[in-house]
Amino acid sequence: MPDAADIFSSAADEAACHLPASSLLDAQTEVDSGARMLRFRLLRPVAQRGIVRRLALAWFLSLSLCLLSVGWPAAESWLSLSLPWQAEVLPLVLAPGMLLAILWTLWFGIALGGALALLSALFAAWVMHFSLPFILLSGATHLLALLILYLGYRAVPMRPDLSSGDNLLFFLMMVTVSATFASLDVLVGVYASQSGYAQLLSLWLGRWLGMLANFALLLPLLWLYGRRIERALDRLPWLTRRRVRLTYSLWTTALLLLALLLYVFLAVRLHGAYVAQAFVHYDRIGWPTVALSALQVLQIIHIVLSVLVVFIAYFFYQILQHWTGTLKRTASQLSLLNRKLAELALTDELTGLYNRRHFMEMARRELANAERHGMPCSLLLIDIDHFKQVNDHYGHLAGDQVLRILGRLLPVLLRPSDLAARYGGEELVVLLRHTPLDEALEVAERIRQAIAAQAYPDLSASLRVTVSLGVAESRVAEPDLDWLIERADRALYRAKDGGRNRIECDPGAWAAGSVCSGSSG
Ligand SMILES: Nc1nc2c(ncn2[C@@H]2O[C@H](COP(=O)(O)OP(=O)(O)OP(=O)(O)O)[C@@H](O)[C@H]2O)c(=O)[nH]1
Structure with a gap:
């Protein structure tokens, strides 16, 4: 007669066979994410279907559009729209290439979307004759902006199709943060140049608002076509992958926090440097001007920071919801498994009678x-x-x-x-x-x-x-x-x-x- 341990372990094996691997609570547990990722490894065997060739063609077409949309206006020097702001002019920088890059990122992953953003940012900075460090800085910040967006969507199962209020809110949050990071190059430039803060700050604000305006253009597109695109991609499971490991969310959150800390650090240093410099020249510009300018800079930084704080709170709320949902599902699967194990340990599978x-x-x-x-x-x-x-x-x-x-x-x-x-x-x-x-x-x-x-x-x-x-x-x-x-x-x-x-x-x-x-x- 088999002993109890044998029976229990064979029952456990049998029960585990009936349950999906994801029911076991470990680091390998896979959960849904919002953004998709192209399944590069699966593409080769199905390449003959022609979809892969069409996809490659669409990507190169997008790249050409991106380069054209930033290169031509940049060469003609009308890349920005001027908006009066206090005593300055806010140049709203348009980067239409980012729109395509975002769409590619959300539905096909950061590799294809990020490459579009990087190449068009480098190209724009080059056409505008920026210095090499600034060209590279511009490329890096655009990539960072998309990375932040992508990581956010990968960590939280919020679909980018705007079919619900939650989806819309998440999209707005993500693009706000993404726009903030896309404008980091100007912020860093402001801090590094140590002069002309007022003008450079307006440039930075212009870049930030311009990015936000760009992203706002995506809203109607996602609203109208987001669900259709989602459905079409759902029908091609071999093309993209939506599931990620649970630990991915943890790393993503840590990375996002790091990026946010970087931003806060730069912003605070900038404000400190500006106030310090204003203090040095107080005898020339007078105390009231020093105080007013310091306040203006503080205002801008605070607006951006409060947006980021709201975002962090919402983002963590979403991640928490996601995790508790996953844990609840896992717990109920485990209790099902336990019940099944107990049942298997007591009953005969064929007759349903006791063993x-x-x-x-x-x-x-x-x-x-x-x-x-x-x-x-x-x-x-x-x-x-x-x-x-x-x-x-x-x-x-x-x-x-x-x-x-x-x-x-x-x-x-x-x-x-x-x-x-x-x-x-x-x-x-x-x-x-x-x-x-x-x-x-x-x-x-x-x-x-x-x-x-x-x-x-x-x-x-x-x-x-x-x-x-x-x-x-x-x-x-x-x-x-x-x-x-x-x-x-x-x-x-x-x-x-x-x-x-x-x-x-x-x-x-x-x-x-x-x-x-x-x-x-
Ligand atoms: N289908 C099926 N057959 C089983 C199972 N367990 C035992 N048997 C069969 O039951 C049969 C028992 O045969 P025997 O012991 O010769 O007895 P019998 O043919 O019922 O004849 P008597 O008991 O003498 O009336 C064997 O052919 C076994 O293969 C089972 O779980 N499923």
């Missing part, structure tokens, strides 16, 4: 209980007649189906307090609580008749199965389960020898040859 191990445990306890209260118990051993022929004639699966049906039929014929189990192969066992032999024989007869009358229309209209039963009553003075089974087994042999489809009992306290044998009707 032999559990039956023996329960029956031993029951016999001891019955002895203490001086109550009788009876045991029925039920064996299907000529079951080999059923298997041979109708097939093993049909044999299984017969066992399954008998497993369902048996509890219907018993009291809820009785114990029914599959003893082995085509043999079933029942312990009747508080039941003397004469009553047990009545139950046995009821079972014999019900099984003989049971039809199996799904297998064959003519198929009928009979059983032979051996019955024994436990002796109060001798409540040994093995001995009780042994006596029932001997009676069962006699029933088989007597022609099958009949009941024999171990007479026990009864006189041999008394009412102890049932007919085949």
